[in-house]
Amino acid sequence: DAMVIQNPRYQVTQFGKPVTLSCSQTLNHNVMYWYQQKSSQAPKLLFHYYDKDFNNEADTPDNFQSRRPNTSFCFLDIRSPGLGDAAMYLCATSRSRQVLSNQPQHFGDGTRLSIL
């Protein structure tokens, strides 16, 4: 059974029209991450939540926001999508932020976002 669930699998939106991607987890993990992966590139961390504590990466555009209303759910909001925001968006969870933990980040299947 999927433990990190991302909906929808594919999302198409119009240039400039706000869009929300969702992620839910059944692992009860404390940490949730959002990564952006453009075609043929490595995933890049946008931000993460440690419980309710939001942590933004320094180079994440202001256009990207996130909400975590409870432990299970986390949302990625793109306020005014541009053509350059077309990508795969990956949600991941982790039990802790311990660097030496052998517990991996668990990823969802991703949402492919297309911008028309």
Add this chain to the structure above:
Amino acid sequence: AQKITQTQPGMFVQEKEAVTLDCTYDTSDPSYGLFWYKQPSSGEMIFLIYQGSYDQQNATEGRYSLNFQKARKSANLVISASQLGDSAMYFCAMRGGGETSGSRLTFGEGTQLTVNP
């Protein structure tokens, strides 16, 4: 700053043979974790194997083993007895930067592995 380098954009291997995917890393942190993930064309990231910076022995998980050479800062993935289903993109990643950074994963650019019948 942390950096992962995967110098092989693409690799080909015959079914049932072994293949090594290269990964070198750079960090000033004494504590870090190294991971390999597999990403099929469908997009999901599948965890394969983990090596901690203080681990004395190389990690193994079934057909996957990690050749960890700390002095050379390399963490190569060895896949034995390749199968057609192993065809995918493989990412090396490092977790570090301390807990306040969320122990973020820094990924390499990936290696596209193709297994030929």
